Amino acid sequence: MNITLKNIHKSFGRVHANNNINVTLTEGQIVGVLGENGAGKSTLMKILSGFQPADSGEIWIDDQFVSYDGPEAAIGRGIGMLQQDPLDVGAFTVLENFVYGRSGGILPRWSQAEQELNRYVRDFGFELDPTLWIEQLSIAQRQQLEIVRLFALGVKVLILDEPTTGISADQKAILFDALRRLAHDDKLIVLLVSHKLEDVIDLCDSVIVLRAGERVGDMMMPDSATITPEQISATKTHLVELMFGQEMALHERSLATLGETVMSLDDLHMRSKRLDISGVRLSIRAGEIIGLAGLDGSGQELFMRAACGLAPVHSGHIRLGERDLTGKPYRHFMQTGVIFGAAGRLEEGLIAGLTLTEHLALVESTAGAIHWPRMVDETNARIAHYNVRGQANSRIEQLSGGNQQRMLMALLPENPRVLILEQPTRGLDVDSSRWIWQQLLERRQRGAAILFSSPELDELVAYSDRILVFYAGRIYEIPDVAGITIDRLGHLIGGEFNG
Amino acid sequence: MCKQSPIWQIVFGVLPVFLAVLIAAMLVIAVDRDPVEVVTNIWEGAFRNTKSFAGVLNFWIPLTLVCVGLTVTFRSGLWNIGIEGQILIGAMFASWGALYIQLPEALAPLQIAIEIALGILGGMLWAGIAGALKVWLGVHEIFGGMALNSIASVWGIYLISGPWYPEGGSAQQSAPFSKVALLPGISDDWPVSLLALVLTVMALIIVPLILNRTRWGLQLKATGKNQRSALLLGVPINTVAMSSFLVCGGLAGIAGAYRTLFTYGSFRPLASGGIGFLGLLVVLLASTRTLWIPVITFLFAAILSGSTRLRVAMQLDASLAQVLQSTLVLLFLLVGGLRQRFEARSATPVEPEAAQPPVQTRAGGEVIAP
Numbered sequence: 001m002n003i004t005l006k007n008i009h010k011s012f013g014r015v016h017a018n019n020n021i022n023v024t025l026t027e028g029q030i031v032g033v034l035g036e037n038g039a040g041k042s043t044l045m046k047i048l049s050g051f052q053p054a055d056s057g058e059i060w061i062d063d064q065f066v067s068y069d070g071p072e073a074a075i076g077r078g079i080g081m082l083q084q085d086p087l088d089v090g091a092f093t094v095l096e097n098f099v100y101g102r103s104g105g106i107l108p109r110w111s112q113a114e115q116e117l118n119r120y121v122r123d124f125g126f127e128l129d130p131t132l133w134i135e136q137l138s139i140a141q142r143q144q145l146e147i148v149r150l151f152a153l154g155v156k157v158l159i160l161d162e163p164t165t166g167i168s169a170d171q172k173a174i175l176f177d178a179l180r181r182l183a184h185d186d187k188l189i190v191l192l193v194s195h196k197l198e199d200v201i202d203l204c205d206s207v208i209v210l211r212a213g214e215r216v217g218d219m220m221m222p223d224s225a226t227i228t229p230e231q232i233s234a235t236k237t238h239l240v241e242l243m244f245g246q247e248m249a250l251h252e253r254s255l256a257t258l259g260e261t262v263m264s265l266d267d268l269h270m271r272s273k274r275l276d277i278s279g280v281r282l283s284i285r286a287g288e289i290i291g292l293a294g295l296d297g298s299g300q301e302l303f304m305r306a307a308c309g310l311a312p313v314h315s316g317h318i319r320l321g322e323r324d325l326t327g328k329p330y331r332h333f334m335q336t337g338v339i340f341g342a343a344g345r346l347e348e349g350l351i352a353g354l355t356l357t358e359h360l361a362l363v364e365s366t367a368g369a370i371h372w373p374r375m376v377d378e379t380n381a382r383i384a385h386y387n388v389r390g391q392a393n394s395r396i397e398q399l400s401g402g403n404q405q406r407m408l409m410a411l412l413p414e415n416p417r418v419l420i421l422e423q424p425t426r427g428l429d430v431d432s433s434r435w436i437w438q439q440l441l442e443r444r445q446r447g448a449a450i451l452f453s454s455p456e457l458d459e460l461v462a463y464s465d466r467i468l469v470f471y472a473g474r475i476y477e478i479p480d481v482a483g484i485t486i487d488r489l490g491h492l493i494g495g496e497f498n499g
Numbered sequence: 500m501c502k503q504s505p506i507w508q509i510v511f512g513v514l515p516v517f518l519a520v521l522i523a524a525m526l527v528i529a530v531d532r533d534p535v536e537v538v539t540n541i542w543e544g545a546f547r548n549t550k551s552f553a554g555v556l557n558f559w560i561p562l563t564l565v566c567v568g569l570t571v572t573f574r575s576g577l578w579n580i581g582i583e584g585q586i587l588i589g590a591m592f593a594s595w596g597a598l599y600i601q602l603p604e605a606l607a608p609l610q611i612a613i614e615i616a617l618g619i620l621g622g623m624l625w626a627g628i629a630g631a632l633k634v635w636l637g638v639h640e641i642f643g644g645m646a647l648n649s650i651a652s653v654w655g656i657y658l659i660s661g662p663w664y665p666e667g668g669s670a671q672q673s674a675p676f677s678k679v680a681l682l683p684g685i686s687d688d689w690p691v692s693l694l695a696l697v698l699t700v701m702a703l704i705i706v707p708l709i710l711n712r713t714r715w716g717l718q719l720k721a722t723g724k725n726q727r728s729a730l731l732l733g734v735p736i737n738t739v740a741m742s743s744f745l746v747c748g749g750l751a752g753i754a755g756a757y758r759t760l761f762t763y764g765s766f767r768p769l770a771s772g773g774i775g776f777l778g779l780l781v782v783l784l785a786s787t788r789t790l791w792i793p794v795i796t797f798l799f800a801a802i803l804s805g806s807t808r809l810r811v812a813m814q815l816d817a818s819l820a821q822v823l824q825s826t827l828v829l830l831f832l833l834v835g836g837l838r839q840r841f842e843a844r845s846a847t848p849v850e851p852e853a854a855q856p857p858v859q860t861r862a863g864g865e866v867i868a869p
């Protein structure tokens with residue numbers, strides 16, 4: 001099946017999110033969709049997958065004009081999409097979710113469906129227990145389930161919007177193998193929206209590049225089997241030029257002078273259903289950046305949340321300067337300048353349905369009455385300073401993923417004592433990530449300590465003064481980041497602490 | 500998504516009323532009566548003279564108070580099903596004041612102020628319990644509210660069959676309150692309490708202002724939309740939930756006090772008369788259009804009050820009005836649903852300022868946004 005998009009237009013108010021886009025997709029290909037934050041990638045993908053209608057333009061499947069309305073209908077036409085932010089689907093098991101959306105019979109044939117599910121899971125090299133609840137799954141497993149579900153429904157086009165945010169390197173490898181199989185053996189079209197150029201070069205056969213709603217270029221990717229490191233970096237440079245219209249400088253490691261201890265964890269013991277982390281001693285000094293490495297679910301989430309009162313601490317103490325905040329709720333931490341930023345964005349951190357101004361008013365206003373005009377001015381100032389693409393009265397969910405992240409950054413206080421950030425650059429393009437780090441480094445210059453987690457090893461190595469590697473609740477400290485290679489870090493993450 | 504043309508706005512507004520009237524008319528015809536006559540009677544029942552109009556206001560006052568209170572809990576994402584109980588406990592507390600505090604006639608205003616304050620206190624107490632159950636024990640407010648409603652009602656029945664059993668009376672209501680304890684009406688032609696009217700209008704003006712202009716109002720909204728995020732943005736979500744219960748309960752308490760101190764003049768275990776549940780429906784109907792609340796409550800009050808005449812004039816049971824009312828609610832919700840579908844379908848470009856996101860359905864079929 002081949003697909004042609006003709007003259008696609010979509011506007012949101014003044015924003016021309018898709019401006020006359022023409023694309024032809026050929027079966028058996030993995031096509032990367034690149035572009036800076038807000039370029040219109042998700043919009044185009046949502047149009048193709050029926051999540052939102054285009055203002056004008058046509059979709060042709062195999063030389064036939066089609067029109068459909070809604071994601072279900074799109075799946076009926078063979079086009080399925082994985083969302084950028086997977087939402088909770090509530091109380092369903094894996095198997096129920098797999099069966100969901102199928103035609104034929106009111107009563108699903110459970111045992112048959114289960115066999116089918118297990119077969120796909122095995123074929124793709126996934127790991128999914130049919131009896132688990134959806135909410136027990138990691139992001140990667142939810143993706144796997146969705147891929148299997150859509151494939152079983154017979155889709156011929158699979159769209160993935162930033163699938164590699166929030167999943168580990170191993171999970172990514174599994175995902176990519178599955179996608180290769182789907183495209184090259186099963187002749188699907190796979191569309192991949194991603195900001196990670198290495199991934200795109202590794203996986204895709206070709207890419208198209210969007211900038212400010214327009215298609216500005218496309219490129220064939222070199223064969224990943226025979227590619228040389230030089231080719232990779234040349235391709236990267238080329239892609240960056242296409243995306244931003246300019247070349248970018250890389251970050252230089254900067255060392256800040258460390259101040260006194262701002263936060264200390266004393267023999268901390270925390271527990272969750274799956275993990276038990278004990279004996280954590282850590283003192284964090286002003287101006288220090290500590291990177292937290294580890295696969296999804298290795299304990300870094302629990303650690304970060306426990307350290308700021310969002311998860312219970314079983315024993316031990318958390319001290320901020322003189323104050324003992326053990327067992328206090330997050331609000332107390334927040335008032336002492338310990339700020340947590342979750343990776344979840346719309347699930348945790350931002351509030352869908354509230355405007356940008358309302359978000360700011362929530363964190364900024366101290367008096368009882370809100371002076372809205374002043375808040376709007378202040379919001380506009382932040383929008384300008386943080387370069388958010390959106391308006392003061394836009395609701396947060398109207399912003400593109402990357403711009404939501406920028407807004408989250410804009411909501412952080414100017415002079416925090418400790419920032420605890422889960423994947424601060426999740427879903428950001430190269431330019432925006434750099435920019436976010438610039439903001440963070442400025443705060444560090446003013447004395448903030450930063451703890452951050454990231455699935456990107458190079459990000460960890462580039463910015464951390466110290467790295468803590470989490471593996472199954474154990475913690476290994478790398479005191480001297482300058483002396484570590486990414487390769488070694490990769491092994492540590494896999495649990496090889498004594499290598 | 501698309502800004503609706505005025506024509507469609509009107510169509511979607513009028514259609515449910517039209518359909519409801521049609522259905523009700525068919526019902527009336529089915530029992531062999533003239534629908535036009537029914538409407539005339541309801542109209543006359545409601546607006547025949549100042550007295551009947553005051554009767555409408557007598558329903559409008561407590562219903563509107565309750566609805567204003569419910570907008571507060573709705574804003575913070577809470578289903579305050581316990582509203583019925585809060586009205587009743589409010590009525591009970593006010594009645595206690597009326598029965599046991601006997602100030603001299605010169606101090607009547609103080610007597611009434613104390614009774615109303617007691618009513619507020621009672622409503623807040625009952626709402627506070629629902630809130631505490633929810634916040635600290637994790638009992639869903641719907642279940643907690645249901646339980647508290649029946650406890651309140653049992654307690655009410657106990658009072659009039661025990662401690663408040665009137666000498667020589669029936670176990671339907673307490674002894675009538677003394678004149679000092681009653682809310683005075685404006686005049687014989689206008690039997691409605693000016694004080695309550697003023698309080699209601701004030702609530703109608705002040706509560707939306709607070710919701711829209713204060714930090715507390717914003718915190719309610721944030722908590723209602725996403726608790727986890729609200730917490731991270733520094734909202735004390737438990738305090739917020741508790742306070743929204745208390746405010747709603749307080750307003751329900753005034754409504755309860757009004758029902759006993761004016762409408763009945765004695766304590767009855769059925770003091771609320773279903774106003775709480777009706778209020779839930781109204782708020783559901785109005786959803787975010789809070790400005791419509793006084794209008795909708797007025798419509799309902801007129802139908803309720805007007806239809807009492809049906810029995811006298813046409814030997815029809817007044818419950819016909821309730822049928823009409825429920826059909827109306829149902830159809831409004833139905834047409835509202837249709838309208839959303841329609842909007843999702845006819846996607847036309849937006850004019851600048853009016854940008855609104857489309858209703859997006861995600862993989863799970865969950866509807867996000869408006």
Ligand SMILES: Nc1ncnc2c1ncn2[C@@H]1O[C@H](COP(=O)(O)OP(=O)(O)OP(=O)(O)O)[C@@H](O)[C@H]1O
Nearest residue numbers: 012017037038039040041042043398399400401402
């Ligand atoms: N529902 C909406 N309402 C209003 N504006 C929107 C809506 N969806 C997207 N936009 C705007 O359209 C533009 C393109 O958004 P889109 O989500 O397609 O970007 P993207 O390329 O996916 O970016 P990112 O990499 O940050 O996810 C942005 O400026 C965004 O603010």
Ligand SMILES: [Mg+2]
Nearest residue numbers: 041042400401
């Ligand atoms: Mg996007």
